[in-house]
Amino acid sequence: xxxxxxxxxxxxxxxxxxxxxxxxxxxxxxxxxxxxxxxxxxxxxxxxxxxxxxxxxxxxxxxxxxxxxxxxxxxxxxxxxxxxxxxxxxxxxxxxxxxxxxxxxxxxxxxxxxxxxxxxxxxxxxxxxxxxxxxxxxxxxxxxxxxxxxxxxxxxxxxxxxxxxxxxxxxxxxxxxxxxxxxxxxxxxxxxxxxxxxxxxxxx
Amino acid sequence: xxxxxxxxxxxxxxxxxxxxxxxxxxxxxxxxxxxxxxxxxxxxxxxxxxxxxxxxxxxxxxxxxxxxxxxxxxxxxxxxxxxxxxxxxxxxxxxxxxxxxxxxxxxxxxxxxxxxxxxxxxxxxxxxxxxxxxxxxxxxxxxxxxxxxxxxxxxxxxxxxxxxxxxxxxxxxxxxxxxxxxxxxxxxxxxxxxxx
Numbered sequence: 001x002x003x004x005x006x007x008x009x010x011x012x013x014x015x016x017x018x019x020x021x022x023x024x025x026x027x028x029x030x031x032x033x034x035x036x037x038x039x040x041x042x043x044x045x046x047x048x049x050x051x052x053x054x055x056x057x058x059x060x061x062x063x064x065x066x067x068x069x070x071x072x073x074x075x076x077x078x079x080x081x082x083x084x085x086x087x088x089x090x091x092x093x094x095x096x097x098x099x100x101x102x103x104x105x106x107x108x109x110x111x112x113x114x115x116x117x118x119x120x121x122x123x124x125x126x127x128x129x130x131x132x133x134x135x136x137x138x139x140x141x142x143x144x145x146x147x148x149x150x151x152x153x154x155x156x157x158x159x160x161x162x163x164x165x166x167x168x169x170x171x172x173x174x175x176x177x178x179x180x181x182x183x184x185x186x187x188x189x190x191x192x193x194x195x196x197x198x199x200x201x202x203x204x
Numbered sequence: 205x206x207x208x209x210x211x212x213x214x215x216x217x218x219x220x221x222x223x224x225x226x227x228x229x230x231x232x233x234x235x236x237x238x239x240x241x242x243x244x245x246x247x248x249x250x251x252x253x254x255x256x257x258x259x260x261x262x263x264x265x266x267x268x269x270x271x272x273x274x275x276x277x278x279x280x281x282x283x284x285x286x287x288x289x290x291x292x293x294x295x296x297x298x299x300x301x302x303x304x305x306x307x308x309x310x311x312x313x314x315x316x317x318x319x320x321x322x323x324x325x326x327x328x329x330x331x332x333x334x335x336x337x338x339x340x341x342x343x344x345x346x347x348x349x350x351x352x353x354x355x356x357x358x359x360x361x362x363x364x365x366x367x368x369x370x371x372x373x374x375x376x377x378x379x380x381x382x383x384x385x386x387x388x389x390x391x392x393x394x395x396x397x398x399x400x
Binding site for chain 1: 272358
C-alpha cells in the first residue's frame, strides 16, 4: 500500500475520533432567566398608541401588527393590517415562523397590556428579538386616538400638537379625510461661510 | 461568526453572487472529477466504477467534520443553519423517480448541466427533459399539492432519530467512509470494466 494512502487514512480516523470526543456546544437560542430579566427591564419594547398610529398612517412596510386576543374579539374590531394570533397559539410552528421574520417589527396588542406582554415574554424567551408591544392596548387606543382628550389650556404646545395629530388620526381611522398636521419650522440661521484662501502648493 | 449571510456580515443581496460563484466551482469540479461521463456515473449501479460514491462520501464526511470543528471553535452558529424539512412520502416517491431517471438517463440534474456544457447531446436531451418534467410538475401541482406537503417532519436530523450524539454519528460516518474506500476497489476488480 502506498504511504500517502496510509497517511490519509490515519488523518481521517484521527479527525473522526476528535469529532467524537469534542464537547458539543449547547444550542443557544433560548434566553436564560437572567437575560430575560434584563430584557423585561428594558422599556424600549413598548410603543405608544401614537407611534403605532403614525406607523399605520405612514403605511410603514416593516410594521406587522399582531392581535393576540380571541378570534371573535378580533372579528369585531381590529387595527388595520393586524393579523390574529390568539395567545394560546403563539407557540405554533407557523406562527413562530411569522414572528421570527427578521425584516419586520412585530407589534403585539390586546385589550390591555398584559396579554400582549405575555406573548412578548414567550417569544423573547425563545430568542425572537424583533417584537414590541403597543402599550395600553386597544383600551388606550380608544382613549387616545378614537376619543382624544382635549388638553387643558395651560398645557404645553406639544400637547396641542399631539391633540391635533390624534384628531386627524381619528378621522383617518374612521374613514374621513385627515388634514395634514402642519409642522412648525424653526427658522434656520444662515451662517455665511468664508471661502478658504487657496495657497499655491507645489507639485503638479 | 458564521453563517455569514443570516448573521448579517454579508448582505443578502450577495446571496446570488455567491451562489453563482459556488455554482461555477461546483460545475467545474464535477467536470474535473469525470462526472460529465454518464458511463462513469452509472458505474455505481453496475459496480465497475465507484467514483461517485467516493466523491459524495468524501464531501459528506468533510462537511460533517468541518461543521463540528467550526462549531467547536465558535466560527459558525449551527442553530442558524437551515435544515431542509423531511417529508417522508414525497421524499420516497421523489427518490424513486430521481433514481430511475438517473440510471436510464445517465445523469443527475447537476451533472447533466455539466455534461451539456461540454456539448454532450444526450445530456442536452436530459436537460430538455428536466424542463419538461418541471413544467408537468408545475401544471399538475394543484393535484399533487396535498401529497407533496403531507407529513412534514420538520428539520429532523439522522443522529437525533437514531438516538446518538452528533459527534458519535460523524465518527461512524467517517469510519464507514474510510472502510468503503478500502472495500470498493475489491468490487471494482471483480466487475469487468467497459471501455469509455
